[in-house]
Structures are given as C-alpha cells and as structure tokens.
Amino acid sequence: ADPAIIFDLGGKFDKSFNEAAYNGATRWAEETGGTFAEVELQSDAQREQALRRFAESGANPIVMAGFAFGNALGEVAGDYPDTKFAIIDMVVDAPNVRSVVFNEHEGSYLVGYMAAQTSKTNTVGFIGGMDIPLIRKFACGYAQGAKAANPDTTVIANMTGTTGAAWNDPVKGGELTRAQISQGADVVYAAAGGTGLGVLQTAADEGILSIGVDSNQNYLHPGKVLTSMLKRVDNAVYQAMKDGPDMETGFNVMGLANDGVGYAMDENNAELVSDELKATVDAVSEKIVSGEITVHDYMSDESCPALTF
C-alpha cells in the first residue's frame, strides 16, 4: 500500500515545518519511484476525518506532521490496528504508532550560541509562534545556548499568540521583530511557522540578522539569515515512508546525536559564520552529544533555568 502524509494547517509550502515534511516525502518518492497520498488540512475538525479516510483507503503507513494530531490519532489508531501511523512532535501511546520527537532544545542551543557570539549588542531575540510548551522548549534551549556563549547576553522572548493563528501571522511577526530591535536585539530567532517569514523579512529590511527554523531558510534572505535551526522532519518522514508497512513503532527521539536536529550552513550564510565560530559550535555540538553539556528540556519539568516566560 502507498504511504500517506497529512500536513498541518500551515500547508506543505510553509517554507518551514510542513515543507520539511513534504521534502522528506518527495525525497522518498524520487528515490523509490513510489507514490504517496497527501492532504493539507484546512480545519481542526478534519484531522480525525483525514486519518480515517486514509486508513480506510488502505494507506500504510500514515504520517502526520504536527503535535495537534495527538488527540485525533489517539482516537483513531485503535480502530485500525493493521495500519501503521507515524506522528511527529507528539507522543501517542498505541501499539501501531511511531512517535517521533525531536530534541529541539539541543538544536536551539547551538543557534543560541551562534546568536550570542554574533550579536554586537549582547541582546538576542526569540519569537515563538503559539505559546505552548513545545515552543518554550525551543526558546529555553536558545537562551541556554546564548548564555553559555556569553553570560552577559540578554535574551528577549516573545510569543505571537495563544491560538493556532499565531503560526500564520507574519504581520505580527514583523511588529514583534521591530519591537525587539528597538530593545536592542540584533539577532532574532523565529520558531513560529508562517509568522517567522515576517520575522525574517523584517529583520532583513531593518538590517539585522535572523535565524530560521525547521527547514533551511537561509536562502530566503541571502546574507541576512545567520543560520537555520534544522529539525530534520524530512528525515523522519523519509524514514517512516521507507520503513513502509513494517515500520517499527514506539518512541523515537531525534537529536543531535542521530542528526535529528542541527544548524544549517550553505552559501547563503557562509559569509556570516566565520570558520572559527563554526568550529566552536561544532565543538559544543559534540559536547552535547557526548553528554558533557546537558541542555535542559523545558518540557521535562515546565521550567527554564535561562529564561522566564
């Protein structure tokens, strides 16, 4: 049976999270010549419906990108014991579900480290999408990294909103960026889906640096995006599709160690990141992998040593 993928509300071309998932799926399709079914959600109510439709049509495995599927999948998984599901960013406890979560705090730590090293004002910004523990996890890792690079760094963190609309409000993203710039920030990290596009745009317009998220967003404003915190959703999707109906289920953590997260380097930001900085960051990365540095995960206890929300 063909695999299927369901994208979350932002749509598969959001240049960020969903696009990463899409890239993973197309990579699989190109490599194997297979085809996959796909759907972009347009409303919350469709989650369960889409899952059921794909399950009934025999798709296997069914991959879904986004924590918001958690509840729906919890409902549906039991009804289709012969279908395998893979969910990204959420843990669903069912025998036929693979739950893929990422150590975003680790990746964020790295880009936070780079931000603080690059900042001339010792002030770096973070703009999150919807204010949920997952995004706080990004922010917390980022702040830890920044403080580790330079203890005097001020981290300004803002969330765009408390609803799903916060993922898709570039205008507000832009305004928040301006506010952070006026508070002295000269590097801003956006973990905000579509909202982040507004952040990156405004940062580029106003002549400061930004950091992208999920996909490699360096190309969006060449020379203006310091780096992107890669969350290899594409790898997770690719892997799930490649594993096919025999996919191993269970809990699947993707971190620095297994290339689940990282930071992006390409020709667009080559000028911005000195070899020296790159070397330091790689060293830090190694230390995290080796356990020498532990990055606190906000979601483990809903608290953050480096940042208050």
Next chain:
Amino acid sequence: MNELPKWADLFLVPLVGLVMAFALSMLMVLATGNDPMEALSLMITGALGSTYGWGYTLYYATNFIFTGLAVAVAFHASLFNIGGEGQAALGGLGVALICLFFPWPHWTIALVAACGSAALFGALWALIPAYLQAKRGSHIVITTIMFNFIAASLLNYILVNQLRPKGAMDPATAKFPEPTHLPSLGDILGAVGIPFSKGTPANVSLIVALIACVLVYYLIWRTRLGYQIRAFGKSQPAAVYAGINPVRITIICMMISGGLAGLMATNNVMGEAERLILGSVEGAGFIGIAVALMGRSHPVGILFAALLFGALYQGGAELGLWTSIPRELVIVIQALVILFTGALDNMIRSIVARLFFSRKAAEA
C-alpha cells in the same frame, strides 16, 4: 408585477438562488482548471454515497440545525443575531464545565445536564446584547459581532490559562471522562440492527436537534410567546399597543436564540471532540444565517437547509481530501448562497416572477 404565489416564494426562490450559487461556484472550479462535474459528483457521493458520508453530513447538519434555529427565532422578532458563533462557543464552555467537574453516572443524565448548561451559557452570552438593544437601543448586529470577538478572547483565556492540562500543547481542555461520552449514530443504529459507519461523529445530539426543531415550531407557531415574538417582529408600535413588552420580548427571544446556539455544543464538543477545543465552532454560527435564510426561518425549512449545508461541508471535505480543489470552495458556495438567498433575494424573486408569469401568459 404581480406577486408570486406563496409556494413559489417559499421553495422556488431559494431553489433558484441555490442553483445560481452552485452554477457560479462550478464556473470557479472550471476557472481553476478542474472538472466541475467531477467535483460535483465527488461532493455528492462523498456526502451521501455511504453511511460514512452520511455520518459526517448528519454531524455537520446537527450543528447547523442548532445555529439555524437560533438565527431564525431571532429573525421572527426582527432581530438579526449574528452572534451565534460566540454563543455556541460559550455553550461549549458550559458543556465542558459540566462534563469535567461533575461525576456523571451515565451519559443520559450528563447529556441532560450538558444541554441545560450549554443553553444557559449561550443564553447568557446573548443576554447583554439583548439588554443593550432593548434598553439602550444599541444595534444588536454590532454588539453581537463584538461579542463574538470577546467570546473568542474569553475562551482563549480560559482554555489557555485555566482549563488546559499541564504540558498539553493545544488550547483545549482535557478529554471528558468516559461516562459523558455520547453514543454515536453508528452505535445507536447498530443497536437496532441497522448497519451504519461507526467512525463518524454523528451522535445522539442529532436527536436533541430534531427535538429542538419541534419545540421551536411549537414555540413560534403555537404558543402565545411565539405569537408575541412574531407580532413584535412585524410591528413594534403595534406590539406596544397590544401590551407586548418590547424589552421583555427582545430579551427572551435573544436568550432563546442564544440558548439554541449554545446547544450546538452538545454535538461538536460533547459528541464529537469530547473535549473543548478553541475555535471548535468553526463558523457554524455564521452558517446558521444561511440556513435560516434558505429555510425561510421555518423549522422544517431549516432542517432541509441544514442537511444541505451539512452535505456541502462533508462533500467539500472530500474534495479537499481527494482533489486539488480546496475545501474553501465550500466557503465560496456558502457565501453565494447567503448572497443569493439573502441579500439578492429581490433580484432572484423578480427573475422567478418574470419566468413564472411569462409561462403563465404563454399557457393562457
């Protein structure tokens, strides 16, 4: 120009409006490079071609019956309640509080309590605009629009800061406990031996909605209160002459309307999601306007209009799943239906009248 006979006004005019709305929408489908016939047939089979489709169609229809009745009851008093969205959202809060914080032995009792609470919360959310309209002449359309936004913010606050379980991501309450889960239509029909898809969200609230239709029929057309509501809606000076208190009627009528909108929560919150999610109303409050307009504010008409829109929603969802035609097509169709059966009603009527009388003249 002569007047149309009543049946033509009641059926033909909305039907022509509907056909025009569909025709225009299908042109749009064509313009976006898709095959309208294929789209249409996919929508129809998706919505009505299987018990699975029916399950969703009926689920959506249940929502729209409630909000359609809500708009209609207010229409009868010449009040335009555009606040169904907010009232249904608050109804959801009423349901959530009932389901989360009381130990219910059985779903039947929980449903009764939830109905009461949902209606109460919806009614209270309509109370302030009603009061302001009745006592201070504040235009109810504007206040109810404002109250939709205020409701969204309020619910946002309550869900995010109060009811969201620790560590959860989406702004939603915890899952309601098992005893409050309503039997689905599949369960009910299965119990009497009729095979029906089990995975669909249609549930016992459909019966609540049907009961609401009957009650609203009796309310509007058979009771003194309904008589007074209709009289007030036709002429306010006459109502004062008859001793019908405008303040009282406005408030009571809007509270009934808000209560009906609130009742919708038994379907989407208690019956489907089994938890309260932010934004769970999903525009049903506004669709109620289209449903009431199409159904000519009569419960029977509303029932059919709600079914139609339910099928439209389910059919549209299928389109979104299986073709590159986005589900937003449904919103366009819905917009055109409201436009043609509501705002451009007179245009359709004159077209129909022209056709009608030219036919008659030809026959004679």
Next chain:
Amino acid sequence: MDYLTLLQILDSGLRLATPLLFACLAGLFSERAGIFDIGLEGKMLIAAFFSAATAFSTGSVWLGLLAGIASSMVLAGIHGLASITFRGNQLISGVALNFLASGLTVLIGLSWFKLGGQTPALPREARFNSIDLPFAEALSGVPILGPLYSEVISGHTLLVYVALLCVPATWYILFRTRFGLRLRAVGENPAAVDTAGISVVGLRFAAVAICGVLCGLAGAYLATGLGASFVREMTAGRGFIALAALIFAKWRPWYALYATLLFGLLEAVANRYPSLDLGIVTLPSQFMQALPYILTVVILAGFVGKAIPPRAGGEPYVKER
C-alpha cells in the same frame, strides 16, 4: 517605560492603525450615505490578496495597488447591487461578501501559487518601502522632539502618510463640498435628496465606490506595506475593529483618526507587553485583544456619550411599496 520605548510603541501603533484608518474612513463614507457595511473585512482581504498577487507577478507595487483597489471595488459593487439596486438586507450582503473574500482568496491563491493559500514573499520593489522624511536623521539629535520626529513621524511607507492625509480630505469632502452635503443628506433622509432632484442611487453608489477604494488601500497596505506577502485570513478581524472604531468615532473623520490610533496603539502595546502588569492587576493578552470590542460595546451602550448612526442607515430607499 522610558521615552524611547514610548516612541517605539507610538511608531508601531501608527503602522498598525493605518489599515484600520483606511477601512474606518471607507466605512464612514458608506455609512454616512446610509449603506451599512460589515463587509469591510472582506474587501480588505480580497484587496490584500490581489495587490500581493499582482505585485508579485508584475513586480510593480503600483500595479498591485491598482489590482487591490479594483478587486475591493468589485465587492463594493456587489454590495451596492444588493443593497441599493435590489434593496436587499445590507447586513446579510456584508456577511456574504466576507465569506466570499475569505473563500476566494484561498481558492485562487492555491490555484495560482500552490503555497497553501499564500502568495510568495514580495521582493523589495514589489512592496511599499519606508521613506525617511527630510531631516529625520539630522533632527534626531534634538531632545524630545527630535526622536519623536525621526522615530514616530518619519520612516513609514507612503500609504501611512496617505492614510493620514485622507482624514482632512474626508473631512473637507464631507463638510465643505457639494458632494459631501449630498452624501450626508442621503444617509439622513434619502427622500429629501430625491425630491431635490438628485439621484439617491447615484450618490449611494458613489459612496460605496469610495468605500471600495479605501478598503482597497487598506488591504494593499496590509499585504504590500505592513507585510510582504498575502497570508490567508491576514486581515484577522481588522475590518471589524475598523467598524468598531467607526462607531467609537461616531461617524466623524477626525474622531476616526483618534479611534483607530487608539486601537492601533492597543495592538502595539499588546505586542510589546503580552500581559500588561498594571501593579494591581495583570491584564492578560486576551483582554488586550478584546479591548477594542469591549470599548465599542461600552460606547454603544451609551455609557460614554451616545453614538447616533445616520438615520437612514441600513434601510433601503423604497419609494413605492
């Protein structure tokens, strides 16, 4: 809060007030002529889409602006057709057009750009860019006023200044010209206008058309000035806030400026301080978001002055029963 922060909030408030101001003045023209318009939101949205889409495709922000205005005027025309020509219910027409815009923008957007309903990000030349007023740099050193000039007044996009100029222009048109006199009259008593030998239909269509132009500007500003692309539902209720501001302003141009500035500032403050600590209480962000709506209800309730709409507002002009 220091002076600089204050200035920055003012600066942001002015930017955010601009689409509200355009839309509010749009509503003002329409409602002063007796046509209620709850479809401001939809007109803004469709203008935002077509301006961004056209600006992207042609690379010209000016063509984008024209397309935005044109699309908004098409919706305005439908509203006019429904409420003036066919004497339909203006509120229902507004509701329908809001839906239409919301559906069409995504439908067309998906079909053209396949970007989940968005348009691609606009390159610099396809956007309105901020312009520095003369001496902004030089004067920024002057205490108090210097930063005010360079931070708040200077450095916005052209449309911000256009919006501000629209306020005195609206006032002048409404109260100092023949057209304005007739427009106000037709919103108060269309029969008076009719018997004075002026076309009620013509006047009302003119008002609705102006409303379309201004909503077009509002939408174009959102997508090509404030933002740099179209995003689905990007108006995010601004049309309704503009409507609220219109009531708040009691249908007067200068008050419209103050009301929209206030609402813009509220948004800026809420951006800056998601929850506002006032010492005694902490206002949650949700409260700040709801504040414009709450204020409008308070005004409508007549607790703070009375907002009397144009007398013939919302009613079709029917001569023969």
Next chain:
Amino acid sequence: MSEPAIELQGISKAFGPVQANKDISIRVMPGTIHGIIGENGAGKSTLMSILYGFYKADKGEIFISGKKVAIPDSQAAIAAGIGMVFQHFKLVENFTVLENVVLGAEDGALLGPSLAKARRELTELAAEYELNVDPDALIEEIGVGMQQRVEILKALYRQADILILDEPTGVLTPAEADQLFRILHRLKDEGKTIILITHKLREIMEATDTVSVMRRGEMTATVKTSETSPEQLAELMVGRKVLLRVDKTPAQPGAAVLEVDNLRVVDGAGVERVKGVSLQVRAGEILGIAGVAGNGQSELLEVLGGMRHGTGSVRLNGNELDLTGTKSDARSRRHRGIAHVPEDRQREGLIMDFRAWENVAFGYEDDPLYSRGMLMDHDALREDTAGKIERFDVRPPNAELPAKSFSGGNQQKIVLAREIERNPDLLLVGQPTRGVDIGAIEFIHQRIVELRDAGKAILLVSVELEEILSLSDRIAVIFDGKLMGERLPEETDEKELGLLMAGMTNAPEGTPVAEAVAENLARVDGKAT
C-alpha cells in the same frame, strides 16, 4: 387665451394591486390657484408626485406651458420650473435651514460660495414674502410651521413658477394657515401657478380659482370655483348625496368609570404633550375630545391605553391605575376592562401580515378562550373570528386573508369587532372613521352608540368636528395639551368649538380670531352639508 401652465393627459398609476390614478387629465392656467380635493386615498398626492417626478406614471403625458415634457425624476421637474411642498416634508432633520435650501441647488462643487449666495437670497426672499426663518437653525429644532416655510423657500430658491402644495394646512395653526394663504396670493399675483391639495372645502372656496375633484383614483370633475358650491363639491367627492346623522337617544349616564386628574405626559423628545388634563367619563356616555391634530389628544389616548407613561392620577371604577410602573402597559389595561381602538389601525391596531383570525387575538392572546394549555387554540380563534366577521359585516368574509388584503374600512371593522365585543367598561376610540367610506362610517358609529347604550363609558378622540358633534354626549376641547373647556353638544356649535380649538376660551365676536374659527369651520365643511 394663453397656453395652460400645466396640462396632464391620461395619467395612470398603479401601486401593485392598487390603482392610485386612473386616466387623469387636467389643465391649469398660469397665474391661477388650482385646488384639488378628494377623500383620503383618492390619489391626490400620487398625481402631484408624478408631476414632480417623484413617481413615474404608468401611462400619460405632461405638458408644461404647452410643451410636452418628460419628467423622469425631480431634477427634470425642477428644471421645468416646478416646486412641490410634500404632505410629509422632505427635509434633512439634522441639517440647518440653509443647508436644506441649498441641497441639490448648489453652484459649483464647493459649498462655501453656495451657502453664502443662498444666505443672501434667503434674506431677500424672506423680506419679499414674509417668510422669516433663521437660516442657521436646525430643522429638528424648529416647529412644523417653520419647516413648511423652509419647504416653500426651497421651491422659491429654485425659481419655481409652478408651486404644488400638498395639504399644507393640515399641520398648521389657524394663524399660520392664514399667513400661508396671504403668501400664496402674493405668489399668484406675481404670475406663479399654484396647485393646492386640501380636504377643506372652505380653503378651496376662499383661495382657488378652479378646482378638481378626485374620487378613488379618478378625476370626477374640474370646475370654476366661482361656479360651484361646497355642497356640490362634497357630493362630487364622495359620489353620492351626503347625509350624516347618528340616531341616538339621550344618554343615561351612571357612575363615573374613568376619572383623570392632572394628567401629564412627556414624549420621547422630552416635550410635554399633555399638560395637566382632568376629566371624567361616566358609564353610558360618550365623551368626545375635539382638537386640531397634534395638540396632545393622541398622547392622552395612548397613556390611558397603556402605550405611554404619564404622571398624575387616573382611576377606573374608583381604582387607581398604574401610570409608570410594571402595570402601566396595554395588557394590564385590557385586564382592567379598557379596550382601545387606536388612531392608526395599520401601524398599531393590526399586524398587516397576520391573518384576520390571528389579528382577532391581537392584544388578547392570553385570553383563556383562545388557549389550550400552554398553546393557543387556533380552532377556537377561527370560530370566534367567523362570528365577528359576520356580525361586523367584514368583506370579504374570509378569516384566512392577511389584514393587508382588506380595504381600510374593513380593517377598521376587524379592530372594532375585536375591541367592542370585549364588552369593556371603558372604550377608548381614536379617529374611528379616518379614511373610511360613508357607508362604513354609519355602521361604525352605530356600534359605538350601541356600546354606550349598554352602559359602557366611551372616550372618543377625533379631529372631525362633525363626528364629535354627532356622537358625543359631552365634548371637551383640547389645545396645546390642555383642556379648554367642556360643552354639551346641544348647547354649543362648530363656531364655539372652533374658537376653543384655537386656544380661545372666551372670545367676543368679530375679533381677529374669527379667522381661526373659519379655519375650523372649513374642516367641518369637508364632511357635512
């Protein structure tokens, strides 16, 4: 002989099923005053509105000074030199006088010069025709008499040669009406042509040169005023010899049913409309309240009927009525035994879209007779309605028709049947025969007298002096919210009542007020022979 200033040929106009004008032709010579009379709904306003381009005729032609013109809108009429003062003024309430005058007649796109010019010309016109108004006053703040001046000024400012006035004196005090006619004569002397619509034969006889009579949408005659008489005109108007007397025996008054003491009513705009009225109505008698419209009689009736709040004391059968509290509404009044035939049956007395049987329950929907448990008993209601339709000779006798499908007179019968058959202790009646034809008038009057003879108290408000005189057992006259005195019908006459209605309690003969009396007499002339 010169060309007629106005010539209409074969004008027809239908509003839906109502044929308001049928094939009407008239000629009006320049420099004359031409009167048009006719009953309510005869089509007078419609005809003139067609001439002014407000309505479009279905058929017919218009000639101005011998030239055929098309008048598709008021712009064309104004261009043709026609000005019209509508029955219901067409002024923008919150504009100033000046702005209203200028509206539509501006010079250039900017307002400033137009206003300045209008201000100058207004001063001149005011001086020339004694039409003094404050150009900067807001319309909503000046009286109706002033508003009418503004309407005339509007027409003159547009240099109208032909001036149409639709029932201009209906809202005027006698003195104001008098002044109006002086102005009209001056305009006529200047060569302007004037068309005057009125119900009042007296005004026709005094002011016009020629007169046309309309009946049921048709033009029944056009005659020289000097060659006709009021009697002939009245006959032409209603279509048959008019004889109107109510047969009734002397009243047998019993105990006081209604006692009103120092009643005051303030309207929504804060104006005191009833200023300390005291009166008494006894069982078995009809108290008639006479007065020019707008002197507080409507408000008086509405307070008693529970449609408004008031202050003072009102007792029914010795029990105090609530005037402001929760029991001050119409329903409580009905429960106490007060029935009310409202002045405006279409706006208040009936729901025009409801069927006849539904209207029979209007105001009485809580009657146990019409109830079955929580629901209304539609069968009982239909049955009751059938009886009422029969007893009150409602035509067509079909209870399923909506109220709007009945003619005015039959609508009034439905209201009367509903109210009278309640057998109330007190019946409030406002304008019972307004717009009702002669046959129905007789019927309605008889029913009211029957109720009186059954020992009920009746308070009658009417602006038709003749109706008051023939129905009432006692007559009170209201002026400016105050009762000017009470008379017995057999001891008074129209002359004296007219004086009282003009606010003169005790005027010797031959005073200037006699003009005011004449005014009221004219009103009487309209109906009686």
